[in-house]
Amino acid sequence: xxxxxxxxxxxxxxxxxxxxxxxxxxxxxxxxxxxxxxxxxxxxxxxxxxxxxxxxxxxxxxxxxxxxxxxxxxxxxxxxxxxxxxxxxxxxxxxxxxxxxxxxxxxxxxxxxxxxxxxxxxxxxxxxxxxxxxxxxxxxxxxxxxxxxxxxxxxxxxxxxxxxxxxxxxxxxxxxxxxxxxxxxxxxxxxxxxx
Numbered sequence: 001x002x003x004x005x006x007x008x009x010x011x012x013x014x015x016x017x018x019x020x021x022x023x024x025x026x027x028x029x030x031x032x033x034x035x036x037x038x039x040x041x042x043x044x045x046x047x048x049x050x051x052x053x054x055x056x057x058x059x060x061x062x063x064x065x066x067x068x069x070x071x072x073x074x075x076x077x078x079x080x081x082x083x084x085x086x087x088x089x090x091x092x093x094x095x096x097x098x099x100x101x102x103x104x105x106x107x108x109x110x111x112x113x114x115x116x117x118x119x120x121x122x123x124x125x126x127x128x129x130x131x132x133x134x135x136x137x138x139x140x141x142x143x144x145x146x147x148x149x150x151x152x153x154x155x156x157x158x159x160x161x162x163x164x165x166x167x168x169x170x171x172x173x174x175x176x177x178x179x180x181x182x183x184x185x186x187x188x189x190x191x192x193x194x195x
Contacts, residue, residue: 010054020057023137031126062090126153145159
């Protein structure tokens with residue numbers, strides 16, 4: 001079964017990174033809880049959660065080799081995407097090529113787990129929020145977003161994106177335009193929900 005293969009590969013990939021492995025398992029367990037709540041395909045969520053950080057410790061050179069080979073607009077990616085989030089692109093390609101994943105729900109959830117995007121599917125939102133709020137994460141925004149996510153996943157997505165943008169702006173780090181577009185989208189969506 002593919003998820004068993006992925007899990008075994010993950011154990012090898014993260015054998016010297018026990019905290020990252022704990023994080024990935026935390027994301028998986030959190031995603032499965034949301035999946036039951038929203039009646040989603042649990043196997044798809046589990047595969048996406050297990051793969052979302054599988055290339056987290058690839059070097060910048062390894063990530064760039066994969067991105068250069070498989071993505072257009074690489075100049076835009078390197079200009080706006082902080083190098084710490086390039087693993088989302090390489091993990092997306094690894095899922096397609098090594099594990100033959102064809103499901104758009106899984107692939108898009110992996111690709112968009114770091115900063116989100118406007119109009120995410122429920123699978124993307126679940127992986128995005130599970131990554132942000134899994135139990136091993138304890139920073140203030142995570143605790144706040146975890147509480148919000150129990151009642152309104154769209155508000156949780158907006159808050160996570162908004163807090164992240166403010167955090168990285170304060171540090172003077174790169175923030176992709178997609179993050180601002182996603183924040184705008186979810187702000188407008190919440191206004192409609194609250195009308």
